[in-house]
Amino acid sequence: MRHPLLSFVGALAPVACTVLLVGCSCGGAQGSSAIAFTPSSVAAVRTPAACDMPDAPYGANDVFTLTVVGSTTGPAPYNTLTLSMHDTSSSTTAVPLMVPMSSTTTAPTVQTATSMDADIAFSFSRGTDASEIDDNLLSSVLVTVVSVPSADGQDLSATLVVNFTDGSELDGTYSAAVTTTAAHCVTSGIRLR
Secondary structure (H helix, E strand, O other), X not given: OOOHHHHHHHHOHHHHHHHHHHOXXXXXXXXXXXXXXXXXXXXXXXXXXXXXXXXXXXXXXXXXXXXXXXXXXXXXXXXXXXXXXXXXXXXXXXXXXXXXXOOOOOOOOEEEEEOOOOOEEEEEEOXXXXXXXXXXXXXXXXXEEEEOOOOOOOEEEEEEEEEEOOOEEEEEEEEEEEEEOOEOHHHHOOOOO
16 A cells, blocks of 8 residues: 555656656756755654554555654745655665656646655645745755664654756755654555555
8 A cells, every 4th residue: 555645646657757758857956056944843754554553563565754844933834845755765875756847937835756666755845935945846856765764763864955947956864763653544545555
């Protein structure tokens, strides 16, 4: 069973493949300007593949989610970076994500990117402070999973290199101690693989 974010973003793969075939600038942009971003919070959650079992053993089908929230000093909603992945994505190799092609030059409130195998999904939800990160379209996202925990309390860590169409780049490593939440598969409709 697949986590809903991974299933949703996986459905975008054909569109993203078109972008990949047309041309993708993955990784750091030449001459990019660095975005200074200091999150107000970083949280990590594991959703076990087994339903209604918060103490289920760690497994390859678990979904890990890293949520990075921007400044909370202004009005909500806040800028949020979300990375979801399966335990099998624990390689320390940089993985370029596919960014769906946009038919507009105006960035939507939520922008997504996914790995070719849909095991890694990224989203950027723009908050009311559009200048904190960037208010342009994503041009590329590169994810390096630094560490995947094997028990609660251990860090989930990833480096994100996020490039925007204006040439600006967010490059940061984010970590948080993971906690487990039970998947209520029958009542919530969560589909894990």
